[in-house]
Amino acid sequence: MICYRVVAAAAAFFVSGGSAFAASETVGVPAGEFLMGSEHGAADEAPQRAVALSAFRLDRFEVTNGRYRECVAAGACTPPVLGVSRTRASYFAAPEFADHPVIYVSWPQADAFCRSAGGRLPTEAEWEKAARGASPSRSEYPWGDTPPDCAHANLAGCVGDTDAVGARPLGQSPFAALDMAGNVWEWVADWYAAAYYQTAPATDPTGPGAGTLKVMRGGCWESTASNLRVSCRRPELPKAWADNIGFRCAYDAEVTP
């Protein structure tokens, strides 16, 4: 039995137990409104609307192979479906890629990891607020409206595979989360519904109550710019896995602005 006690403080985040798969670094997102969605994207991103969220913390980085390996070793997680990456015959178990994002994990595997780490997958709204920033930001990308390049994000034409998490500090979000655009797609908690924004609650939305597809966010190392926009939503079967899908975790916490 693995059990963590999460204690939040004004400027720090502590997880007891000392496991490497507990959050090593998180960012705080204070309670308040942000502008979710876009009027300039796909139909499922509209309407753009004000959404109020409770405070939470989020992993600053995508979950790494190193963190996920600790969870497998502890018996709390199952290994990724494959141990390779697009260009690397040995990836998940290779020491040189310990700080790269874990891939080939399904939604249930991501969900299990986050629960074992004392957290949960972020909601779509939490993920987007952490990427875009609080109201009145309408930024297209975590760093602003400048189109992505390899200095800000690992997208198509950069590495051709995953890169170490946090390798592009220029791309950090207003809340200092890294790789919210590119590197790997990130599973979030919500079921997908294309028309959800038209009827979703304006406070702490958690997605439709049921569905067949989960949502991924942020684009990946082989995405073009459009998929890296903070409002872009990509539905996928929860059992899916791929060499460009990973995740990060959120944590209930008090956050002082």
Ligand SMILES: [Ca+2]
């Ligand atoms: Ca990412």
